[in-house]
Amino acid sequence: MENKNEVIEGNEQETLFQQLPQEEQQRIIDANQKRVREAQTLHEWDIRVSTAFAWPMILIVVGSMMLFGGAAVWFAGDNDWTFVYMMIGMSIVMTLYLRYLVMADKHYHYRLTTEGLIITYQDTIPEMAYTIVRGLAWLGVVVCVMAVAVLGPLALVGAGGMALFAVFFTNFEKKVSVEYTVFNKDKKYVVKVVENRGIIRFDIIPFSWFEFSYLYCNEVELYKILSSLMKELGCNEYREFKSELSLRRAPVGVLDVGTPIRLDEINK
Incomplete structure (x- = not known):
């Protein structure tokens, strides 16, 4: 298989992909991610988003x-x-x-390229909060050990569980996650928008877990980003929703949802 053209397509391709050896799966994933990283950047932005509901x-x-x-x-x-x-x-x-x-707010960094989307995100928790939680966790471990020493084995009934819970937070630290979405330009996409929340979602038809994503952006940049995204996906219209809840309730990988609006209408 050619490295630069190994995009996983549709449900049948997902099944075939999952049947490949682990090393081969990782090689394909790495090749796709490299292609997205090295492609021309169309838009790049940061945004802080509150957890929905x-x-x-x-x-x-x-x-x-x-x-x-x-x-x-x-x-x-x-x-x-x-x-x-x-x-x-x-x-x-x-x-x-x-x-x-x-349910902390999240800080997102988006990089939209001609070949896909790179999302880097992390919780917007001050470093001091992590330090306090780790300190309290170690204090909890010490208290539980002292309880067992003073009260004997019966203390393990409660203190043991608390100790395990406390140990879980002793390595509590900020984690940065990175996600890649590779555009499959041979397939059809449906683009969904919630204007008042600055949300864009795109799904492949039929739906695939490998090829869908959410975007958050400022409302002033929404249509500029949307226009670039739709051109890369080969879409001439998007589907508008009134709220994030209605978007989440809509069927995935289905074209006939929301209110259709043509791309040329937003470019006027």
């Missing part, structure tokens, strides 16, 4: 904890609100943990 999910989790605390006091029939205060404290800690560690 982060606050609603956090409110559900924290609200459930608060309701549980209130219900426990109510059904107990006493006036001891200590448990409720504990749940409030846990809710505050859980809110900060979920929003700024689990």
Whole structure:
């Protein structure tokens, strides 16, 4: 096979690709990624993106904890609100943990080339936060070991689990991820857009996990990037959606979705 033309096509090609030896799979992936890296850059930009639906999910989790605390006091029939205060404290800690560690904003760097797309992303968590979490994790390990030493083997029931959980965070550090999407210009694509969120998504038809991607960009650059992308994919129209939720609910790898808008309309 020629190195520069080994783009994986369609579901049948995916199956054939997965049946290849691991070394051959990696060779093809490396060749495709190199082709994307060495191609002409059309656009390059950075953007910070909030996690979709982060606050609603956090409110559900924290609200459930608060309701549980209130219900426990109510059904107990006493006036001891200590448990409720504990749940409030846990809710505050859980809110900060979920929003700024689990569902942190992400920093994306995009490089759109004539052969594909390179996405580099990482959580926008201050380095100090990683240092604090690692410090608390090591403190937790020490406390668990001391609990076992003082209370004996029975402490392993609770302290053992806590120690394992704490050890998991001792190497907590910032990770940078890189993803490649290779354009298959022999196939048909559908491009989807959410204008008010600056979101572009493109899928190959029929859908393939190897050839679809999300793009986030500033609204002022949206149509400039969209125009370049559509020309490379050979598309003369895109599909517009009113919200990110409606985009996520739409079928993948299907052309007849959203509101069709022609490329020449956005170039006027």
